[in-house]
Amino acid sequence: MEIKNLTTEQRNPATMHIDSMSTIDMVKTINQEDQKVAVAVGTQDDKIARAIDEAAKRYSKGGRLIYIGAGTSGRLGVLDAAELVPTYGIKPERAIGLIAGGKGAMYVAVEGAEDSQDLAKRDLKDLKLNKNDIVLGLAASGRTPYVIGGLDYAKATGALTISIACVKDSKIGHHADIAIEAVVGPEAITGSTRMKAGTAQKMILNMISTGVMIKQGKVYENVMIDVKPTNSKLIDRACRIIHTTTGAASTQKAKDTLKEANNDVGLAIVMLKTNCSLNQAKSLLETKNGNVAEVLNK
Known part of the structure; x- marks a missing residue:
């Protein structure tokens, strides 16, 4: 044509x-x-x-x-x-x-x-x-x-x-x-x-x-969990994501856990939702190829 x-x-x-x-x-x-x-x-x-x-x-x-x-x-x-x-x-x-x-x-x-x-x-x-x-x-x-x-x-x-x-x-x-x-x-x-x-x-x-x-497991519920907190806006967003998806976690607790997880939002969520240590949460994620939803939605 x-x-x-x-x-x-x-x-x-x-x-x-x-x-x-x-x-x-x-x-x-x-x-x-x-x-x-x-x-x-x-x-x-x-x-x-x-x-x-x-x-x-x-x-x-x-x-x-x-x-x-x-x-x-x-x-x-x-x-x-x-x-x-x-x-x-x-x-x-x-x-x-x-x-x-x-x-x-x-x-x-x-x-x-x-x-x-x-x-x-x-x-x-x-x-x-x-x-x-x-x-x-x-x-x-x-x-x-x-x-x-x-x-x-x-x-x-x-x-x-x-x-x-x-x-x-x-x-x-x-x-x-x-x-x-x-x-x-x-x-x-x-x-x-x-x-x-x-x-x-x-x-x-x-x-x-x-x-x-x-x-690929980069979304949990409807939030971005592989966002890289490379500036103050993204750090704030990451903490809010952790806070809202884990429910009981305070904003400060979310911030502390994010730091412990080396700024890995998904890892921080798994730690708080399962009451696991850093290494335990890492192991759980490894069994599911890093897919947070598959770890938590069992």
């Missing part, structure tokens, strides 16, 4: 006169369009759930979450990868965002980079891609050559491939094991896929990466 015929490139009848609207009407109209995003994403629940399950299996074997895309899609992948590190305490090499044109393309467009399939293959080769890895290819239009090249190379390597697009029957979907296609409709501003399409991709990435982290 030609670019001009893609859903993402069509004019939106609801915003034909957005240039002459009052500011409040402009805001309301854009908000009305944004409300369609969650509905579109919801049509892909089954595929997103499958993506989480398959990705979690590979991640638990040492695989990496690797995002590839160009422009807004590429930037959203880099963002998701970067935020997993402080949120869930993973090593930076376990979540990697690749954007067509390299790191500089995060800030300034690199013309032509997205049109190269070979560039994506080289980028993935440099990472020594393996069969345990998960490659998420993002393209609102569903046709970016950089993403297609990356997905093809990943498939040949045996890695899990997931495509995320905002058009039906996307090209990238034909190159992936799991094709997620949230059709959000024409943008408020024609072709500005940083808007609804970008929001949809962000929502989908949030669900996939969060789901994978939950299945």
Whole structure:
């Protein structure tokens, strides 16, 4: 399909006169369009759930979450990868965002980079891609050559491939094991896929990466237990997490236990919930591969 015929490139009848609207009407109209995003994403629940399950299996074997895309899609992948590190305490090499044109393309467009399939293959080769890895290819239009090249190379390597697009029957979907296609409709501003399409991709990435982290035991109840308390805000959050999940523990007790556990929030929770010593709590966690929920929800 030609670019001009893609859903993402069509004019939106609801915003034909957005240039002459009052500011409040402009805001309301854009908000009305944004409300369609969650509905579109919801049509892909089954595929997103499958993506989480398959990705979690590979991640638990040492695989990496690797995002590839160009422009807004590429930037959203880099963002998701970067935020997993402080949120869930993973090593930076376990979540990697690749954007067509390299790191500089995060800030300034690199013309032509997205049109190269070979560039994506080289980028993935440099990472020594393996069969345990998960490659998420993002393209609102569903046709970016950089993403297609990356997905093809990943498939040949045996890695899990997931495509995320905002058009039906996307090209990238034909190159992936799991094709997620949230059709959000024409943008408020024609072709500005940083808007609804970008929001949809962000929502989908949030669900996939969060789901994978939950299945790694990095969430207990509904709190982040592998957050790394590296500054005063995060230390305060860690103490509140320990306090609220253990119930009886005072704020000071939570702080003292966190210090004893060498800033390991999950370990501190297990110590307090089971009345175990540091070494006993460590042993319990080792039997469950560090999964706090599995230790405590017996």
